[in-house]
Amino acid sequence: MKNQKLELTWIGKDKRPKLEARILLEDAAKSYHAPTRSEQAIFDNRLIFGDNLLALKALEQEFAGRVKCVFIDPPYNTGSAFAHYDDGLEHSIWLALMRDCLELIKRLLADDGSLWITIDDNEVHYLKVLCDEVFGRGNFVANVVWQKRTSPDNRLRLGNAHDHILVYGKQPLIHQKFNQLEIGEARKKDFKNPDNDPRGAWASTDFTGMTGHATASQFYKITAPNGKKHPPPEGRCWAISELTFEKLLQENRVWFGKDGNSRSRLKRFLSEMEGQNAWFWWGNDEVAHNQEAKKEINALFGAKNPFDTPKPERLMKRILELATNPGDLVLDSFAGSGTTGAVAHKMGRCWIMVELGEHCYTHIIPRLHKVIDGTDQGGISKVVNW
Template sequence: MEAEFAGKVKCVFIDPPYNTGSAFTHYDDGVEHSIWLSLMRDRLEIIRRLLSEDGSLWITIDDNEAHYLKVLCDEVFGRRNFVVNALWQKRTSPDARLSIGDAHDHILIYAKSKDRFSLNRLSLSEEQTSQFKNPDNDSRGSWTSTDFTAQGWRPNQMYKITTTAGVEYEPPAGRCWSNIESEFKRLLSENRLWFGKDGAARPRVKNFLSEHEGVRAWSWWSNAEVGHNQEAKKEINTLFGADSFDTPKPERLIHRIIELATNPNDLVLDSFAGSGTTGAVAHKMGRRWIMVELGEHCHTHIIPRLQKVIDGEDQGGISKAVNWQGGGGFRYYKLAPSLLRQDAYGQWVINKEYNAEMLAQALCKLEGFTYAPSDAHYWMHGHSTERDFIYVTTANLNHEQLQQLSDEVGAERSLLVLCTAFRGRGDYPNLTVKKIPKQVLSRCEWGHDDYSLQVENLPKAPPQAPSTDSGRTGGMAKGRAVNVAQGGLFDEGEA
């Protein structure tokens, strides 16, 4: 994924296992503290590379690991890129089982680069909107008013004001007017000052609802604004029945994060997808999204939930607030089997589940090449630029074969050759030859199917230049099959 999306994700939200030892049904929660931190570090480093320069990371966590995680995030992202620790009021009443009930969770917020980072304003709530009135029937619509004084003493803001009823005012003791006199006169001429119904009160500035740009968020997120645990459970139970998921987050909470951190069509990532709330909310809000989940609840919760969203059947959560009626779609990708396995002697060999096409596609992806086999040249299995190509074979290549490849590639092109073994005697300036097991092992740790998988040194996304021989690109599902007659990706006797 990193090869395609590095530097492109605007917002990452993760709700990782809290490591509380509460034995979550859907996560291994309660691993040893240092192991948990190590697992988180690996993911944070990948997340940072995936984020765009103006992107941000949002992590929900409780007191058990919040402060250790903060230090770890400081190390990975840099303390200068810490934005704030927002507190989410997750409960509606104290937990009677505890001496002091935990009312909140933490939301750690980090920017990829704080110099490039900015947050949107929040839309006004119904309660806030209800404060706007129009007592003077202003054609610009409803408004609220704010005081026209400021704290302190400034000589050019200490003038006398005469109201529309002829009453004169000086600034109150210890204060001055909010603006200089010329600005006051402009506001007065534009009917942006309010002196009360009788025109005799101190001036106040009219702020129109039609001109309001929203409000700034702060670090206290009450459950009245963004929901609570019980609300989240109710949303999930409505979709899947009682006790279907242990630790969901309310849709209103995710809505708040996405509203602040992204704009329509931005890319949102959740690498601990859980019950699929992030994808569901992002979809309803017109954002692109990626979710990653290794648990079986990908099939029992996430896919059915997203199908309900697309069909318009999910009218819970934020659906009514955003007028969601359904639409769109999603692609589902399943992790391929491990590319390598150990044989009876403990040696790493290519997994027999991989056929020629799967192997070529996997190694193209791993090396940062676009899989696009050529009809004209058997050794063109993919390209990274219009002059750089990759060839994958399980053959043992000798000097004559390598020399022939070098001659065919020519001086104007380069070729990465991945093979089982090779024996060369000469210098091939346009070839880079590597052994498949060793090359693959240097990239990843293999043989894991859970959250202990460590991925390192993945390639950066290559330039999107088309091949001179083939403009086709393909993925695991749509790539063209390798022609095994073209020089033999799997020649007879080599599998």
């Protein structure tokens, strides 16, 4: 097995479609903009009605290396009957279609761009290996777990409550380029000011580390105000040198507890924080759930014209907050009900969406009209002052 390259195999893997370059034609009758336009307005957003692979190939000449974030919500291949998608493709066909799609997406991504794919347990492990093959294992960033339900499924003794969001970069260490999130109200409640520090509210943080690469300078004892000496906890070391600790102590950035006897912790001031880091667990209290997504769609189109598997706007907002900045280009080649374009538009990002289903006309176009006109006040509209 040494130096042997492992790949995912399936029936017909060597068969590839011949994708000839196509020309994108504007349907001027369907192009749309707000009645009043500002000088800062962007008019290069595109909604493409057509086949996924052909559309991605057509975009390659103009947009190769320019897309900052790709989000796709492909058919989950569950075998279920969906009104808007054939979600029961035979496994090998599904893998071949995803492979061809991923290769085109990789060419469209900017060097600092990232790909986000929502998927469930049915295909996530195969998709992970496939993405490793196309993007390289070193470019895997995260498997974000999104809590899509609010309660267990009573029909099952062990019910599914989450979807996966696989995240890849075009280059390694893409996580270093992600943005921090705005500090939420729940997080702000963790900051207090028990010692009336003039710098305002703060939270104490641990500053111990693993001992694997520690030096002797990280095993000093710290003397608390009452004279008690504290070594690092057993099996741990101090994460900073003694010299650095003494400097922080002089700046009143060390906390020994109300009685001055506890093991020291560092004070982190809310006023000095630019944001907070995200992690791989996204609860539905932060980024919404399936029920909220369906309510958003029903508010736009009515319950008689639903979309089976929409994603909530708060989920897409989280992804774009981390992966993009205003003016960046976002691509979604499985546009569905148009959530990606709607949220990107409200957040000041440029967007391209591709959709072949009839809901391109029944859902996406009417939805984007409402966003552009400002009559869509659901989803994230009020949060971002749209």
